[in-house]
Amino acid sequence: MADKNQEISGTHFPFPFTPYSIQIDFMTVLYQVLEDGKIGIFESPTGTMDEKINNLCKSQEEIKSDIATIKNTMESFNSRLEEAEDRISELEDKAEKQAQSEQQLEKKIKKQEESLREFWDNMKQSNICKIGLQEGQEEQQGLENLFEEIMTENFPDMGKKKVTQVQRVPSKMNPKRPTLRHVIITMANVQDKERILTHCLRVVCIAC
DSSP: HHHHHHHHHHHOOSSSOOOOOHHHHHHHHHHHHHHTTTTOOOOOOTHHHHHHHHHHHHHHHHHHHHHHHHHHHHHHHHHHHHHHHHHHHHHHHHHHHHHHHHHHHHHHHHHHHHHHHHHHHHHHHHHHEEEOOOTHHHHHHHHHHHHHHHHHHHOOGGGGOOOEEEEESSOOOOOTTOOOOOOEEEOOOOOHHHHHHHHHHHHHHHHO
16 A cells, blocks of 8 residues: 555656646545545645635736826826926916016106106296286287297396296186286296396396
8 A cells, every 4th residue: 555655656647737746745645545446525725826826816907907097197197297387387487577577667657757757847947937917918919928028028138038838827717716827937948047037136136
């Protein structure tokens, strides 16, 4: 009996693959039972292992699927992140251009304000205010002709002076205000205004 076991253990079983030791042991016992004419109940020694392998394969496929899903999600996230970065960069460029435009606009406004201030300063410098001129005198002659007449009568040696504008201030008379409106005379040349004022001072001094 021992010799048979040794013979069977040395038998080469026709596995189509390299067998595990447990498979060789299984075949040895199986052959021994058959040789002895006995009845044996056997369970595949690799059944549990095959199930584990199948489960591992399924798990591996699931892991691959999860990895692919995560990869796609990451690619989508990266794409959205790039779009967001491009949008942010675009908004930053627009903000910078808008800031530059606002600075340029502020410079233009400041320049216009300075020009307007300079204009009004020049207007004020070249203005002469005539007080006490009766209302209605300018309707027949006009304010400019009336001013020339006043200049000729009071300052005959100064010659004719160029005037850019003569107007009543305010432009409309207030019936509730009986006082005479002033006459604002805008000289074309500031020096003419200075000569007139200097001459007026001299006349006042002589009269005194």
